[in-house]
Amino acid sequence: MNRQPLRLAIMEATRILTEAGVASPRSDAELIASHVLGVERGRLPMVPLVDPPVIDAIGQLVNQRAKRIPLQYLTGWAALGDITVNVGAGVFVPRPETELLLEWGLKLLHGREYPVVVDLCTGSGALALAVQHARPDAVVYAVDIDAQALAWARHNADVHADAGDTPIRLYSGDVADSTMFAELDGLVDLVLCNPPYVPEGTPVPAEVAEHDPPRAVFAEESGLAVIRHAIAAAARLLRPTGGMAIEHDDTHGSAVPALVRARRVLTDVQGHLDLAGRPRFVTALRVS
Known part of the structure; x- marks a missing residue:
């Protein structure tokens, strides 16, 4: 199973969310990735490569967010x-x-x-x-x-x-x-x-x-x-x-x-x- 750069997945997610008119596309892309990976957002740079199922899970949530479903509804929580x-x-x-x-x-x-x-x-x-x-x-x-x-x-x-x-x-x-x-x-x-x-x-x-x-x-x-x-x-x-x-x-x-x-x-x-x-x-x- 070929691992893929998380950075590229976040860049693609940011592009999709930007085109969808989401107000904070980069932030939301990173928060979705941290949610899928179960790590704090600030620790994402320490996860350079991820498995294809992770990329797919991020993509599914990004596509839902692009439909303007609130990020908190997708992650299930708010602070x-x-x-x-x-x-x-x-x-x-x-x-x-x-x-x-x-x-x-x-x-x-x-x-x-x-x-x-x-x-x-x-x-x-x-x-x-x-x-x-x-x-x-x-x-x-x-x-x-x-x-x-x-x-x-x-x-x-x-x-x-x-x-x-x-x-x-x-x-x-x-x-x-x-x-x-x-x-x-x-x-x-x-x-x-x-x-x-x-x-x-x-x-x-x-x-x-x-x-x-x-x-x-x-x-x-x-x-x-x-x-x-x-x-x-x-x-x-x-x-x-x-x-x-x-x-x-x-x-x-x-x-x-x-x-x-x-x-x-x-x-x-x-x-x-x-x-x-x-x-x-x-x-x-x-x-x-």
Whole structure:
């Protein structure tokens, strides 16, 4: 069996993905190769030659990726913070932009013992599980309205609990319900939310349009409908000096901070940029 250069396979994969319009063709080609080989991406140069079945396996995944199936659906996982979660059809794939929101939340919790955290619109459970992993002493609640998303979140919660992480508390609920988590009113240290926020009718990449659940992506009222409810929930749930962080569309750089400032119990309202320098999330503290 003649072994073949992995480098050439990655070059060919990059070419195919480039022609297909994939946003990060070289990165995706390398990540597919590392997935097939079971090695870290940074160690690919240490694998100069591979067997033909490996080339074939890489080619099959590349052809699927060229059809704009999300890379995370092909590998079966996505990363956030120091954890990975399983993802696939029916659940929103965590994005790198949310790393900054997570970092802000963990920094807020620094020095607080046994904090109470609520993750609204949890989806795959990634944010809640990343917080719980970083802060085993925290009590983390997570909620979503979508049954498929909750099934993924429950699976991921079980996987992380089996691996030794403190279990999160997962619920089915609507962020618009003013009685949701009523027993936690005024007791929460941190509220996080990555809601559906893309204005309806906005053109989106094929990976989003054809695979991400529309309910997890788009929102009415120019993308602000769910955000309004999340802000109201945060204002109700937070304890004095507690903090909230809500992700939003890059067109909401003025609108969302204004909505937060309209809540008199919230102060120190700040907008934050994402990795590409676009407005991406807003934070605030509950007045002391």
